[in-house]
Amino acid sequence: MNDADRNALKREAAEAAVELVEDGMIVGLGTGSTAAFAVEALARRHRQGLRFVGIPTSERTAAQAKAAGIPLSSFAEHRQIDLTIDGADEVERGTLNLIKGLGGALLREKIVANASRRLAIVVDGVKLVDRLGTHAPVPVEVVAFGLEVTQAALKVFAAEVRPRLTPAGDLFVTDGGNRILDCHFAGPMADPARLEDRIRRVVGVVESGLFIGRADPVFVADGQGVHRLDSARAHRGRPPILVVMGVSGAGKSTVAKELAARLGWSFEEGDALHPEANVAKMHGGIPLTDADRQPWLESVAAWIDGQRAKKQPGIITCSALKRAYRRIVIGDRPEVRLVYLRGSRDVMAEHLAKRSGHFMPASLLQSQIDTLEEPGPDEDPLVVDVGPPVDQVAHEVIRQLGASATLPS
Numbered sequence: 001m002n003d004a005d006r007n008a009l010k011r012e013a014a015e016a017a018v019e020l021v022e023d024g025m026i027v028g029l030g031t032g033s034t035a036a037f038a039v040e041a042l043a044r045r046h047r048q049g050l051r052f053v054g055i056p057t058s059e060r061t062a063a064q065a066k067a068a069g070i071p072l073s074s075f076a077e078h079r080q081i082d083l084t085i086d087g088a089d090e091v092e093r094g095t096l097n098l099i100k101g102l103g104g105a106l107l108r109e110k111i112v113a114n115a116s117r118r119l120a121i122v123v124d125g126v127k128l129v130d131r132l133g134t135h136a137p138v139p140v141e142v143v144a145f146g147l148e149v150t151q152a153a154l155k156v157f158a159a160e161v162r163p164r165l166t167p168a169g170d171l172f173v174t175d176g177g178n179r180i181l182d183c184h185f186a187g188p189m190a191d192p193a194r195l196e197d198r199i200r201r202v203v204g205v206v207e208s209g210l211f212i213g214r215a216d217p218v219f220v221a222d223g224q225g226v227h228r229l230d231s232a233r234a235h236r237g238r239p240p241i242l243v244v245m246g247v248s249g250a251g252k253s254t255v256a257k258e259l260a261a262r263l264g265w266s267f268e269e270g271d272a273l274h275p276e277a278n279v280a281k282m283h284g285g286i287p288l289t290d291a292d293r294q295p296w297l298e299s300v301a302a303w304i305d306g307q308r309a310k311k312q313p314g315i316i317t318c319s320a321l322k323r324a325y326r327r328i329v330i331g332d333r334p335e336v337r338l339v340y341l342r343g344s345r346d347v348m349a350e351h352l353a354k355r356s357g358h359f360m361p362a363s364l365l366q367s368q369i370d371t372l373e374e375p376g377p378d379e380d381p382l383v384v385d386v387g388p389p390v391d392q393v394a395h396e397v398i399r400q401l402g403a404s405a406t407l408p409s
């Protein structure tokens with residue numbers, strides 16, 4: 001993708017986030033090329049009559065906002081920010097944990113984020129990753145004194161720790177007068193929350209660029225448009241309901257039961273909700289039509305609505321191979337999280353061979369694979385690879401669920 005295309009996406013994401021700004025708000029202004037588009041859009045809305053004041057996260061952003069005519073304020077006047085709009089370097093799917101700070105503004109950004117009721121993050125699709133640490137290092141802001149000692153202490157967690165330099169080769173100095181150590185990891189991060197905690201305890205560290213459990217929502221722009229990803233906090237007070245989907249043999253029943261046991265949530269086998277006529281057809285080897293599936297999918301939706309009415313979390317399996325089926329099952333139910341069990345054809349075939357003791361006709365699995373429309377980013381699925389053993393698959397779902405998994409049953 002060229003820069004112009006990428007900038008167009010950044011602009012789209014930024015403009016979607018700016019829609020959240022309402023009259024009279026105190027708005028945190030982020031830093032970076034994507035956040036700059038948000039500042040631009042905010043300036044336009046200001047000219048159109050929207051009243052708000054901005055609190056910038058860097059000298060750079062302050063200069064841009066001032067030049068664009070946005071009234072600025074500070075913590076001296078306002079302790080609480082209503083909404084901050086900022087960029088990020090990586091966003092982890094599911095948890096919405098972030099890496100920030102490649103531009104060096106992480107400390108002020110974290111202070112502003114912490115003082116904000118909501119932190120809206122704007123990124124282009126390239127930055128959405130399954131695990132943090134995929135492309136970006138974790139920037140850590142440290143005091144200048146003892147830089148070498150702090151660097152050595154951080155080396156315990158990271159594969160490599162490099163002081164950030166300016167293009168001229170000098171040590172980069174932040175707006176707070178500190179230095180930055182970029183921590184590179186050998187592979188994706190297993191537990192960013194724990195890492196953030198450990199980094200924070202190193203003497204000499206001012207703050208890390210790991211933003212855990214803060215983003216809500218994230219606007220991601222890719223070739224298909226802008227998608228809004230809501231954090232677990234959006235489900236607060238509304239117990240989550242998982243729809244575990246995938247082709248036959250993906251492990252829906254096995255993984256869903258394991259999740260139900262670990263989380264203590266109600267479980268329902270979606271296939272048990274087929275009307276009798278469908279069961280008879282399936283026994284007779286007659287393929288179901290979409291008309292046959294309609295009442296079944298409505299029953300799945302009804303089970304979900306039952307859990308919602310009781311304010312109980314739950315887990316239900318449903319192959320939900322087509323987008324149209326998922327629309328019936330999920331509809332406009334904000335509690336529902338789609339869990340997509342993804343794997344290669346060979347892995348599915350291996351699973352099925354184990355279940356039935358003999359190979360399932362390849363054609364049957366093939367027809368499921370042919371029918372499958374993988375969930376798109378707009379459906380905000382948790383995507384989990386089913387290659388590893390069941391306990392690891394379940395563990396990964398719970399990890400991606402983040403704070404939603406800790407809701408009481």
Ligand SMILES: Nc1ncnc2c1ncn2[C@@H]1O[C@H](COP(=O)(O)OP(=O)(O)O)[C@@H](O)[C@H]1O
Nearest residue numbers: 248249250251252253254351355386388389390
């Ligand atoms: N991750 C996995 N690794 C190994 N075997 C698995 C895994 N997930 C499921 N299985 C096995 O594969 C078979 C099919 O799983 P099942 O849960 O019935 O799939 P589905 O409900 O998606 O059709 C079962 O025998 C199950 O024990």
Ligand SMILES: O=C(O)[C@H](O)[C@@H](O)[C@H](O)[C@H](O)COP(=O)(O)O
Nearest residue numbers: 032033034087100101103104105
């Ligand atoms: O430390 C900073 O200055 C940055 O603000 C950083 O946290 C920013 O959000 C990303 O670097 C995204 O920047 P882009 O939008 O330019 O990619």
